[in-house]
Amino acid sequence: MIGVILAAALAAAPNTARFSHFVYSGSDPSDVVKAAPGQYRNPILQGFHPDPSITRAGKDYYLVNSTFAWFPGLPIYHSTDLVHWTQIGNALDRPGMLDFKRLGLSRAVFAPAITYHDGLFYILNTCVDCGGNFLITAKDPKGPWSDPVWLPEVGGIDSSIFFDDDGKAWIVNNDEPPEKAEYPGHRAIWIQEYDLQARKTVGPRSVLLDKGVNPAAKPIWPEGPHILKKDGWYYLIAAEGGTAEGHSQVVLRAKAVTGPYVPYADNPILTQRDLPRDRPLPITSAGHADLVDTPDGQWWATFLAVRPYGDDLYNTGRETFLLPVDWKDGWPVILPRGQAIPYVHAAPKPPAMKAAPNAGPFTAAETFAGPELPKGWMTMRIPTERWWSVKGGALTVRARAARIGDHDQPSVWARRQQHMNASVSTTVRFTPRADGDKAGLVAVQNDDFYWFVGLVRDGGKTWARVEKRAGKGDPVDGVVVAQKPVSLKSGQSLDLRIRIRGGKADFAYAAAPGRWETLAADADATTLSTKVAGGFVGTMLGVYAHGAER
Template identity: 85%
Template sequence: MMRTMLTLALFASAAPAAALAAPNTAQFSNFVYSGSDPSDAVRAAPDQYRNPILQGFYPDPSVVRVGKDFYLVNSTFAWFPGLPIHHSTDLVHWEQIGNALDRPGMLDFKRLGLSRAVFAPAITHHDGLFYILNTCVDCGGNFLITAKDPKGPWSDPVWLPEVGGIDASLFFDEGEGGDGRAWIVNNDNPPGQPEYQGHRAIWIQEYDPKAQKTIGPRSVLLDKGVNPAAKPIWPEGPHILKKDGWYYLVAAEGGTAEGHSQVVLRGKSVTGPYVPYKDNPILTQRGLPKDRPLPITSAGHADLVDTPDGKWWATFLAVRPYGDDLYNTGRETFLLPVEWKDGWPVILENGQTIPYVKTAPKLPALKTAPTSGPFTAKETFAGPELPKGWMTMRIPTARWWSVKGGILSVEARKDRLGGNEQPSVWARRQQHMNATVSTTVRFEPKADGDKAGLAAIQNDAFYWFVGLVRDGGKTLVRVEKRTGAGDPADGVVVAEKPVSLAKGQGLNLRINVKGGGLDFAYGTAPGQWETLKADADGASLSTKVAGGFVGTMLGVYAHGAEQ
C-alpha cells in the first residue's frame, strides 16, 4: 500500500516507537471504513462514471494534463500532510501518489483554525516542471512550489509578496501567437475601496520563472464580476486557458455556498480586455427547487482540461446535502464534459441538475481503489507509514506515532483536541453520507483525563469522541462531544459505562454515521456490540452548523493529561 512519506529526518530526535512510555501510548488495529449513499441507487452503465469522482473533503480541484496523464490537487487548509496529488489516465479513476506539502519545515500553521492555512491550489506544467501556486492564509501569503515528478519531492516555498489575495494560478502563454511568457492571475481586493461585502477583483501580473519572482505592474482583469450592476460577490479561483486564438478567463463567482457558480470571459490578449459570455454562468445549481430529490448544490470553482482525443472536461467542487444545506462530507470533486458553443465553453446549461452518472471519457482507465460509489477500505497498519490520504491536525514538530506490524501506536500527548493545538490525531475523510468506522484500541489510562479512541472531527469546536477514559480513578468507555466554542475544550460527557479489560485486551469501538445522526458502540469480543449512544446529533458536524471549508474527518485520537 502506498504510504505518506513525511520527512523522517526532521523527526530524528523524536523517540522511537519502542521508547514511547507504555501508559501514554495507545495502540490501534483493524481500522475499517465502509460507506454508501442514497444516490448509489442510481445505477451506472459500463460506459458511465459516477459523480463525485473524489468523494469527501476534496475541495477546490485543479487539474493538468501532461501527455496521456492527468494530475489533480485539492485544498486541505490546516490538515497535514497537505495538497494531495492524484493521478489518472481517464479523469474518472484516481490514485493518490503524494502530498505536495509533506515536510513539517515547509510551512507553519501555528494554532490556526482548521479552515485557515492552505487555500485553493492551482497546478500546471511547463518545460518538464510541475508548478503549484497556493496561499497560506494567516501563515505567509502566496507561494510557489515546484517538482520534476508530481509524486515529489516538491520544493520549499518561494514566497510571492507582491501577489495579494488568494487563489493564484499560473498561465504560460504557449502555442499559436504565444510569446512563452508566464502570468499569475488571482483574487484580491479591488483597486479602490470595496463597495460592498464580497466585492473583489481578478488581477494579473507577469512572472519570471527563472528568477522566481513577479515582474512589471499588476492590472485588473475583472472587477466585481460579469454583471457589476448586480453586485456579484467573491470572484475567485481564476484560470486562464487559450484556444483558437482566444484567451479565456474562467472564474468562480457567488461565494462557495448555494449561490456558487462558474463564469467565463474571453479576449484577444492575455491582459485583456475580457468580455463576459452572454449566457453566464456556465455552471451553477442555484435557483433550482430545494425539494428536488438527491440534490447536489454549491457547484463552482472549476478547472478545464483537454484530453488527448480533443475533448474538454471540467473538474469542480459541489456538495451533497442530506438536509437543508446540511452536509458533513465537505466539498467534493465532480467531473462534467465541456461543450463549446459558438466559441464559448459551457459545463452545464442553466436550470439543469448535475447528474450522478454520465458517459465516461473514452480513455484507458487506471486500476485503483475506488474513490466514489459504495466501498469498504480496510487499513492493516502494515507500515512503515500511514496511507497518503490520512492527515493530522496542523503540523507536527516531533514523531509521536509509529506504524508497524498491524499496529498504529499513538503517544497520548498533552496537546488536546479542542485546544487549537497539534493533538495526537490521525484521520481519514468521511466520504459517504452513511458511513461506519471501527477500530480496536489497547490503552491503559492511568491518570484522570487520559483518553484514547475514535473521533469524528469537523474542527476544534465541533467534534465527537468515543473511547477509553480515566475519570475519578475509574476506567470508562465514554462518548464525549463538543458542539460549539461554549462547550469545554475537553468535551461534554454524553454517555458512559464502566469497563473492565484484562491487561493487553483490546476494546472494539465503532461510529455509525447516518446522514445527520450518529451511533456509538463498543465491544469486548469480535462481532459483539453494545450501543453506548444512539441517534446523536451529527448535524453538529455539518458545515452549516460548524462553519468553515473542511469536511468531517474520522480517525483515532489519544490524549495524556500528564506527561
C-alpha cells in the first residue's frame, strides 16, 4: 500500500531537469588580428548587444543594450576605461514592471537610452506593442530601477532625454512624419519638453529632422536620436538607412535645442556600406551610435555593427563596438567614409580595469552556485511563477507544458552566443515520464527557428535526439533530425554538447564522461542567422525542459 502511495505521489510531483557543469567556449576568425599592449579589441561586447547607449557619472561609465522580449531585460554594464565592462544589473528585473504578453522575441523593449543627471540615472525606452514609451530612474545603476512612468504623448520609438544648461529637459525620438509618409521607411525625429517634477511632457511637439539629412535621396529610418551640447552648439546624432548593410550614422547641429538643425556636409560620420562586400573579415551594418566624453576631454562613440561569416549571415546578432570621435571643424566624426572598422585600436587613456571577458576568445564555466543565475542569463518573455532553482551546483527547471514555438514562456534559461565558433556543454539528469517529455540544450533565435539536443520520451522509449524548427511550416515541437535510443539508470546523467561553426552545427551526447557520440554533424546553422530567421536578436544558447504537467 505504501509503495502504491509513493508511486502515485511521484507521478503527481512536477518533473524536473537538473543541469550542471554548463561551459561556454568561443573563438573567431578575427582572432588572428592580435591586440598589442595598449590596444583593445572590437567588438567590446560580443554577441547580441544591440543599440548601445552610454553615459558617464564622474569617472565611471554605464552602458545599456536592447533585449526585446528576453527577460530580465536592459542589461546595465559598468566600466572605468570604456574597454572592460562588467554587467552589474538589469534595469528590467521585476515581472511586474512590464508585460511582454505573447509577443515575438524581436518585439517589446527597443533601443534604451541611458543618461545621468544631478545624481539620478534615467533610462528612456519603448515597449513595442506592450505600452509604448516609458521612463525609469535609479539612484544606483545596479538597481533597483523605478516602475515605468508612461509617456502617452510621446509616439514612435527610440526615445532619449537631453538635459540643457538652463535646467530644462527634452525628449527626442523617432515617430511618423508630420505629413503622410511618402515612401516606406519615411520617418521623422521629434522633440518635446519634459517636466521632471510633474513627470510628463509639456508644451508643443516639433520636428527636428524629416526623412533624413538628404531628403532628395529618400533616406529611410532616421532613428536612435541623441542630443548633446558642446561649445555652444546643439548636436543631433541619429542613425539612418535601416539596421542592415545600409546602416549609417549622421549628425546635424543648431544654435537652439529646437533647431533649425543643419546637417554636416560630409555625412555620414559612420558607415560600412561603401566598402567592398568581398573584403576579408568584414564588419557591416554599423550605426545607432551614442557619444560620451571622458574626464580629460576625449570623446568616444559606442555603436552597433555585425560580423558576418557569409553573405550577410550572422548568428551572433548586433554587437557593441567602440571608436574614438574626432572633432573636425566643430563636427564629430567617428570614422571617415571608406575606412573599415578596426578589430583592434589604441585604448583610451584611463587605466584598464579587471572584468570577465566580453571580447576575444574565451571560455566561461557556470557552476550554478546560486541562489540566482548570472546577470547575463535570460529567459523568453516574463515568467509569472518561479519554475527554476539555482543551488548546490545545479540549475533545476520544471518541465512545464509551455513550449518554444508557442509564443509562451517556456522553461528556458540561456546566455548569448558571442562568437562565430562557439560550443556549449552541460550535464543533465532527467527522467522523461511520458511521451513528449524532453530536456537538454537549445540554440534559440526565435520561436520559429531553434535547434535542440537532449533526452526525449517518444513511443514509450527514451532517446538522445536532435530536433530543429526552421520556420512556421515546421511542427512547434520541431522536426527529428537524428536520434539514438539510450538506457539510463535511475539518477544517471547524460552529457550534451552543441558546437556551432559559422553556418554549421554539430550535436553530441555522452553517457559516460568523455565518450562522446555524434548525433548530427554539419547541420545547417544558418537557420539561426538573422538573415534567415529575421528579427533583431541574436542566438541564445542554454537549457530547456518541456513536459505535460499533470
